Amino acid sequence: MTGLRLIQTIALNTVRDAVRSRVLYVLLFFSLVMIASSVTLAAFSYVERERIIQDIALSSIRFFGAAIAIFVGVGLIHREVERRTIYTILSKPVSRAQFLVGKYVGLVATLWMQLAIMAVGYFVICHFNGAQLDHRDAIAVGLIAVELSVVVAFATLFSSFATPFLAASYSIGLYMVGHLTRDLRSMGENSESELIGTLTLWLERLLPDLSAFNRVMEAIHDLPIPPVEAGAALLHGIGWTVAFLSIAAWTFERRDFR
C-alpha cells in the first residue's frame, strides 16, 4: 500500500472522528452567531455599515477558525495515545510520520469544511446587506484557510509531546506571537539597542508571520492584493507547515508509548 493511501485512510477516519467533537460545533455555532450579529452591530453605525459587517464577519471567521484549529488540534495526537487507539494502528505497516500526517490532513480537511460553512454564512450576510463582494474576499478567506493549516501544524507539533492543556497554552502563545512578528521587527528597527535589534531580528526569523495571512483590511476597503504577496503568503504557509510537521514527526518518532 502506498504511503499516500495510508495517509488518506487515516485522514478519512480523523474526519469521521473530528466531526463528532462538541467543541467544534459549539465554536462553529458561535462563529455563525457572530457573523449574523455583525448586521445588528453595524446598525449602530451611521456610516460604512457594509464594511463594518464585512469586518466583523471576516474577523469572526479568523478568530473562531483559529480557536477550532487550536482546541481540536491540541488533542489530535494526545487523545490517540491516551485512548491507546494508536497501539493497533502503529503495529500495522504504518510509520509514525504517516500516522501524524494522516491525522493532520484529516483535521485540516475538517477545518476547511467548517471554514466553507462560515464563508457561505459570510457571503450570504454580505449579499443581503448590500456589501460588495469580489475576488479580494475570496483571497482573504483563502488565506485564512492557509493560516488555519499552519495553526493546525503547530498544534499538532505540540500535541505530539505535550498534554492538551500545555499544548493549548503553547499554541495560543505562538498564535499571538505569530501575529506580532511584524511589530517585533519595527520594534527592533526603532530600538537604539543593538541587542534588542538582533534579538527581534532572530525572533522574527524563527517565528511564523501569521499576519501575512491577514488580508481582511484589503477585502473590506477594496485595496489591491498583489498576486506576488498572496503567493508569498501561500509559500510562507506551506514552508512553516512542512517545518512544523517535520519537527513533529522527528519528536514523535522518538517517543515511547508506555
Add this chain to the structure above:
Amino acid sequence: MTPEAIVRVKGLVKDFRPGLGRRKTRVLHGIDFEVREGEIFGFIGPNGAGKTTTLKVLMGLIHATAGEAEVLGHPVRDTAYRAHIGYAPESPYFYDFLTGREILDFYARLTAVPNASRAARVAEVLEQVGLTHAADTRLRTYSKGMLQRVGIAQAVVHDPSVVFLDEPMSGLDPVGRKEIRDLIVALNQAGKTIMMNTHILSDVEMICDRVAIIVEGRIAYQGAIDGFDEAGDKIFDVTLASLAPDFVEEAATRFGAEPTGRGDRVTFSVAEKHVGELVESALRRGGQVLEVLGRRADLETLFLSAVNDRPESDTRTEEGAA
C-alpha cells in the same frame, strides 16, 4: 530439525526515565528468547515483570535502550514487515463511534487487504471471532469480551503469519476465556505462530508449546512446557495395582521413578522412554495397569520457584548507566 526462529530477542535492555533529572528505571535487563515457527509461545511473569514492555518493543511502540529484537528477520524498527504480523494489545481500545465491521474495514485498509476481497475478508473474520451478529453495532455498546474479540479480529484481518497477544484472556469470565483460548488454538492450527503474554498459568498449560518466564526484567526460564524434565523427555504418570511385593522397589530403582500412592495403587512418574518397559514388566508380574497419563508441566511450581529465586537486585540504574 529445530523450527526457524520467528522472533529473536538478544540482550534486550530497556530503561525508562520517569522525568528530567530523575534516575532511570531499568525494566528489561538484557533478556534473550526465541519464538519458533508454528508454536504457541507463552511469555509469562508476574505483574510488572516486563511482559508488556517486551511486546511493545517488538511492536515498535517502545524503543529499546540496547540489544537486538527481530521479527521475521527484520529489526523491529522497520515498518514494512508489519504487514505479516498481528498485534492485539491488552484491554484494546478502538474508535467506538465505528461499528465492528467498519473498524475491521479500517484496519484491513491499513494492511492493504485488496479492495475486491476486503468486505468478504472482514465478514469472514467477524464470523471467525463470533461477532457476525454484532457486526453493524457501534463498538461503544460492546462488552469487554466482545472488544477482546475485536482486538484479535483486527490482529488477523490481514492474515498475518505471526500473532502477538497481550493478556488476551484478561478480565474475561470462564466462558469468554475458553472461547478466546479456542480461537487462539484455531489460529495456531491454521498455521499462525503465536506469542502470548499472560500471567494466567492454567491457560498457558492448556495451549502453549513453550514458555519463557520473565521475573523483574530477567528471563528465569525458557523451554518446553511438557514435563520440564532436564533431559528433555516428557514425563508420564503410570498408575498400577495388584503389584508383587518387591516390584515397587525394583521398578523405582530400575526406571528412576519415584513411587507414590496408597494401598494397592501405586503411581510411578517416569520418562516417556521407560513407559512401555514399566507397563510390560508390571503386566508380566501379574499387575494391573489402571492409568497412563502424560503429565502437563507443573508450571505453577516452576513459576513460583522462578519468582521466589529471583536475584536480589536494584532495578534502578544510575544516571547514564548502560
